Amino acid sequence: MSSDNEILLDKEKEREPKIKVERKEGEPTGAFKGASWGALLVGVTAYLIGLYNAAMQLNEKGYYFAVLIFGLYSAVSLQKAVRDKDEGIPVTNIYYGISWFALIVSIALMAIGLYNAGSIDLSEKGFYGMAFVLSIFAAITVQKNIRDTQRARERD
Secondary structure, eight states: OOOOOHHHHHHHHHHHHOOOOOOTTOOOHHHHHHHHHHHHHHHHHHHHHHHHOOSSSSHHHHHHHHHHHHHHHEEEEHHHHHHHHHTOOOHHHHHHHHHHHHHHHHHHHHHHHHHOOTTSSSSHHHHHHHHHHHHHHHHHHHHHHHHHHHHHHEEE
16 A cells, blocks of 8 residues: 555656657657658568568569669659758759659659569559558658758757
8 A cells, every 4th residue: 555655756746847858940859750760661671571572583573672772762862852942952953853753763663563563463562562652751751850850950
C-alpha cells in the first residue's frame, strides 16, 4: 500500500511542466523526420527484399535495382532544383529540365518494365510499384526535412 507521501509526490510530478524540445522556426518535428526516414527505409528495404526473393534472372533484378536507384536520385535532384528556384537560388533551365525528365523516365521505366514482365504475378507487380512510389516520396520528404533543418539552424 502506498504512503500518503508517495501519492503526494506522484501528484506533484503530474503537475510539473514537461520539458519541451526546442525546435527552430521552420524546422520539421522529430516525429515527421522519423516518419520520413522510416518510410524511406521501409520502402527501399521491402523493394530490395522482394527483389532478392524474386524468381527472375539476375539481369532483370539488376534492371529493377537500377531503376530504383535512378528514381531515388532523380526525385531528390528534382526536389532540390524546385526548391532552389523557389528560394531564388540560381538553377539552370537545362538542369531543371533534366531533373524533370529523369524522374519521368524512371517512373516510365518502372511502369514499362512491370507491364512487360510476364513472369511476375499481378500482385507482385503491385508490390514493386507501391514500394517504388513509397521510396520516391519518402526520399523527397527526407531531402526536404534535411534542408529545412539546415536552413533553420543557419538562421540562428
